[in-house]
Amino acid sequence: MLEILILLAGIAAVALVNWYFFMAPRTAVAAATSAAGRQEVTIRVEGGYTPSVIRAKRGKPLRLIFDRREKSPCSDEIVISEFGVRRFLKPFEKTVIDVTPAQAxxxxxxxxxxxLRGQIQVEG
Ligand SMILES: [Cu+2]
Structure with missing residues (x-):
């Protein structure tokens, strides 16, 4: 009986992890545009990225402010290969990364x- 309970608990844990990584609702947040025409969004870094999906417009400067609120080694670095970015994020500090999306x-x-994963959706 105990073995079955442990097995069920294991299955439930695996299902939860899968749900978290693949199916948890991801709300896209549009980067706000300043008067100067710069798009800007703050992303909280704590066990993941919030928001994890960012919408931005092509051809306009985009400022990503990573607000890291933990010191877990997992989120030490941020990598955005499209823009050739690999940066260290200091714990409990904000790190500004400026890019300009050239293509949608x-x-x-x-x-x-x-x-940890997030996505920048660039609209043409
Ligand atoms: Cu990691």
């Missing part, structure tokens, strides 16, 4: 080990 598409950003 969906571009991932991840932690240094590709465990």
């Amino acid at each position: 598409g969906a571009f991932e950003f991840t932690c240094g080990m590709s465990m």
Whole structure:
């Protein structure tokens, strides 16, 4: 009986992890545009990226402010390959990364080990 309970608990844990990584609702947040025409969004870094999906417009400067609120080694680094970005994020500090999306598409950003994931959706 106990073995069955442990097995069920295991299955439930695996299902939860899968749900979290693949099916948890991801709300896209549009970067706000300043008077100067710069798009800007603050992303909280704590066990993941919030928001994890960012919408931006092509051809306009985009400022990503990573607000890291933890010191877990997992989120030490931010990688945005589309823009050639690999940066260290200091714990409990904000790190500003400026890019200009040159083309439309969906571009991932991840932690240094590709465990935490987010996406920049660039509209043409
Ligand atoms: Cu990681």
